Amino acid sequence: MNFTCGRNLRLTLFGESHGALVGVTADGLPAGIPVDESRMQAWLDLRRAYGDLSTARREEDVPRVVTGVFEGRTDGGPLTILIDNKAQRSGDYPERVFRPSHADYTACAKLGGYNDYRGGGSFSGRMTAPLAALGGLLSACLESSGVTVGTHISQCGDVRDEDFSEELTELAQQVRDMAGKRFAVLNEERGEEMQALIREAREDGDSVGGVLETAVCGLPAGVGAPYFDSLEGVLSRLLFSIPGVKGVEFGLGFGFGYLRGSEVNDMLTSEDGKVLTKSNFSGGINGGISNGMPVVFRTAFRPTPSISKKQQTVDPQTLEEKELELRGRHDPAIFHRARVVVDAMTVIGLFDLMLERDRDVWTGSL
Amino acid sequence: MNFTCGRNLRLTLFGESHGALVGVTADGLPAGIPVDESRMQAWLDLRRAYGDLSTARREEDVPRVVTGVFEGRTDGGPLTILIDNKAQRSGDYPERVFRPSHADYTACAKLGGYNDYRGGGSFSGRMTAPLAALGGLLSACLESSGVTVGTHISQCGDVRDEDFSEELTELAQQVRDMAGKRFAVLNEERGEEMQALIREAREDGDSVGGVLETAVCGLPAGVGAPYFDSLEGVLSRLLFSIPGVKGVEFGLGFGFGYLRGSEVNDMLTSEDGKVLTKSNFSGGINGGISNGMPVVFRTAFRPTPSISKKQQTVDPQTLEEKELELRGRHDPAIFHRARVVVDAMTVIGLFDLMLERDRDVWTGSL
Amino acid sequence: MNFTCGRNLRLTLFGESHGALVGVTADGLPAGIPVDESRMQAWLDLRRAYGDLSTARREEDVPRVVTGVFEGRTDGGPLTILIDNKAQRSGDYPERVFRPSHADYTACAKLGGYNDYRGGGSFSGRMTAPLAALGGLLSACLESSGVTVGTHISQCGDVRDEDFSEELTELAQQVRDMAGKRFAVLNEERGEEMQALIREAREDGDSVGGVLETAVCGLPAGVGAPYFDSLEGVLSRLLFSIPGVKGVEFGLGFGFGYLRGSEVNDMLTSEDGKVLTKSNFSGGINGGISNGMPVVFRTAFRPTPSISKKQQTVDPQTLEEKELELRGRHDPAIFHRARVVVDAMTVIGLFDLMLERDRDVWTGSL
């Protein structure tokens, strides 16, 4: 199986939910990037389970940067982040079981039964922890390039948050505001309603799905490519790597199917020698390349498949049907913790694409 | 910029809309695959502009396989398909212009103005022609492995086709039926209504968007990977390479945001020693890996940005606003031609992932 | 099989000796590079068979640049070079035969007999023609960056040319001088002796091997990497792709095995604020990275395996031993034609590595 991605920034993710640790090594980083571990920790903290909205498995999640840093800056070698697993409780997984809508069966089918089935093994959402830490680190590089990324919970059940503003200055402020929020919404009242929905699901031994909306501000025109490295393609590949993501749309996305070109073409204008568009139905991307407007997209999460209600499954050995009651510690919803992972994936994808901007145009020498 | 993709099957796409040709070279094909050129032609024909639903640019689109074939079979070297451009009419593009919601501005910004701007250059949808041909060729390999791929037009404006059947045998028949259709719908009446919408848009000098639904039947469990080569990630990266695609969702996709786990978890059962699920809300994929059920996804297309209505743009040199009236030959809709390209991208992605199935499990020797 | 290479500059080579054409597509080139076709032609001409030192197969070898160029410059898309096969005479290859020390048997074993066996198919040295053309194009980019590459024939049989000068200015002149030479030697008398050796071999129906020496002048310090992208590793991988190459050594190479550190360590000094070494035993590379001194290496070519003397082989079907007398048109030596291919491979490898120099060090923004 493949756990690597990226062309200029090359990541390999490794670990298992109930093994010794999870980690990532990032190859291709320029030397000299300041490594701010508190920022990694901050992003990890946003991802961490907390309160009654999340699993009772509470990992400390302290990132250890074991290679690639010298005197506080990247040293040109791969930067490796390890996060120890401490709160695993394998007694919860005494034997292989096929949990409905989990990867248990598909992993087993693919790997001939050799997969570590405890807590999903290397299919676990726990693998996103080192990515969140790395995202925190790289987000500082993007910010020093004038690029900020932020995500809010757009929808959960029938509750819908406000949309990100179409006004550039206001949007920039909203994106910044998301950084410090535990439960990231624009409208706090709606946030309360969403949390109530999650709690309700938890009490029912059930779970809920949701949709996140992400905006990237300050991205210059010219990032991405047509075809295989389109901004949409690179980001969606990373976003679909987050366990539970089942849909990604940019700008109007599926809404385009109802509309005419004359209604959704973004007219061009200019300001201070910079090309802008009067609307942003395209979500900041044309032909796979950023156009200088905010990049806006939405990511759909399925309800966590781990629920404690009775479910029907088959026995891994005999394939006979049987009932299943899951024990263990589960998240009644995942999207509110995953939003920092969406930010991290976005940062990682943009960083990779931006690393090669220097060679888009021939300057007369190498 | 990057025009390559794939790890086991490595493609490089090349060409320009108004250059000599467009083409693709496919490296990594096993030797001995029968090369049926009539099948390539058939897929190209489905992509071809026709009638009054499409652009007046009518290319013959005859694929020339110039390398990689010996005595009717692949020979182990890269297979190269060239398609000459014959009907280009560069007089339609006398000078650089930034067409709204096209890649004209972003390409120019990225490439320092060195891009071939005629007809979109290498950003043109014309680049998908060699991919359709290659898809036709590889679809035969998938079929001999028991895997079929089919796409219908799910929605255009307010008209919605029936959904693909949830019943396996019926779905398999529907998928096969799509193969020969010019305008691929399940319900012909709805198809007529959609065509009426497209004609109306054309008469108004406008265009319409739409949504396609694709199903893959017969895919065995175990194709894909968690994280970066998830089935969703690999397919979406390819799908977003098709000009005009702005959204991709698998199974219930964005619908998951409204639902609870207990409503959408797919219960497992078995039949003839094979694991199945009783519903298929997951769209045939769990943990990024196929689960043996049909893979089902939807792809959203924006309305073609080329419309003949007056639009506002800026002058590429002065950045001053100016009005734009596009001449040239344009498609009032693209999704009905693009559906075979969606099939091709699906086939290409699956082929790449399936090539490495032999090494998922250690067999005791290499 | 894999016919792609490069990370920043991605090449795919395609074609067969007796098919329609051979070609290469180069993805990842910056937009705006001037495309000088006469220079491609000049490099191809140096590779071309001529006189009585080469095969009687005389190809015109006119490169057609069919994609990637707009108004005389690269346009950001893949640049594709096609070279038609015109002088093939497949009657020379009426059936599959295993020529000793050729790839006939290994290709057949690998590809289950589906390989194009005529003239070596895609294993033929003819595949290097498009690489020579591409090398010519890219060498202009290197030159505008102050980097020049040149190769001379260092040895053939018992005749040895002078070594490249250790004096920097003289070496630079020698490298420039090689550009225009058909039979590239420093000492013309030795060159005559070598040519006599080749003619002698031809008359005997035999062939001879040889060694080339290459120097790269003007390469700044900092190109390459330790481990997998070491300058030695990247260049050697490309050089071993040239049919007939069986050895590569940098600086003193195998000579190091006889010597002590105190004899071969290159002492450092500086001139005009630039670090230099007083000797260049390292061949301009330390830790896989250029040190600013000339990069010097030697490449060993086996004698062409195609000889007309009687040889022993086995029948591809029955595996019974049989005698073989090769007809067809053969080169009594290949290294003198291959030297421009060595230059091309060097240029390609350096170009790929130099493309990413901009991101070695963090500049504070992307």
Place this chain on the structure above:
Amino acid sequence: MNFTCGRNLRLTLFGESHGALVGVTADGLPAGIPVDESRMQAWLDLRRAYGDLSTARREEDVPRVVTGVFEGRTDGGPLTILIDNKAQRSGDYPERVFRPSHADYTACAKLGGYNDYRGGGSFSGRMTAPLAALGGLLSACLESSGVTVGTHISQCGDVRDEDFSEELTELAQQVRDMAGKRFAVLNEERGEEMQALIREAREDGDSVGGVLETAVCGLPAGVGAPYFDSLEGVLSRLLFSIPGVKGVEFGLGFGFGYLRGSEVNDMLTSEDGKVLTKSNFSGGINGGISNGMPVVFRTAFRPTPSISKKQQTVDPQTLEEKELELRGRHDPAIFHRARVVVDAMTVIGLFDLMLERDRDVWTGSL
């Protein structure tokens, strides 16, 4: 910089000589491979410094497999090996210094001075420790496929060991014999002489170079590819990643330059339905692909650049010349410890190429 390699087996190497640890993560391993840690340890032990032939830095080098293993077998996720640095003594590297013929200057030039200069940082030969461990693990897979790899010290100074036997059974025995040897030679007397040379150099505060010869037995025909994944190219790229390697030659290598085709073409014959050659001047490779005969190559190592004799260098800040007397703990020769690293690199390269053999030929389904 790039620390990744491989296409099917993807490695990322990480760490620094004086950081917390060195390690490697190997992505793409089939699930179910038995993980024998004692074998990793055995290979690490062969690489370890010992006696008076090596540096006084004595690392325990215990490999910790922290991910990718479940119940004693690979689990389909990346296998990560960590080796802690325990015996580093950074006091030996109080400040940046440019040691002649080391990577100190080139690393600094490339990385803008941000590199970890202590003990060579990530340029250190210490990075090969995790590769040796991985090589040990994978060698078991090769052996179960009938492939064995062995290396002996062919030459040191004027002392030359016997060559590997040309007789297949004897060679196989010799290769097996090398496995257990500390100082790997065929002729023990010559080995004593070599060790005397090394000791002499150590006493003089000097170092010596050497040449290794490697043989691969039992490799089936059909491994490798022409061009960029030639067996020679893949192995040489890996071999040149070993610090100190400056030359690689296959079969007769540079000896080919003195000979004629009729002298060195390997005549074909067959035995028990298997094609063989009567001689093996080609070193078991034709057209970049194994021919079923033993693969034989030689690797040249420069003398360790760390010597305690007075040397001349420049000050990293002022670039003024200054004398240098190295303290610290150094190896008077490296090739005898590196031979297991050569084995490891060979195993890694072969494993990567052999992983894709299943898809050389179309079998009718995927």
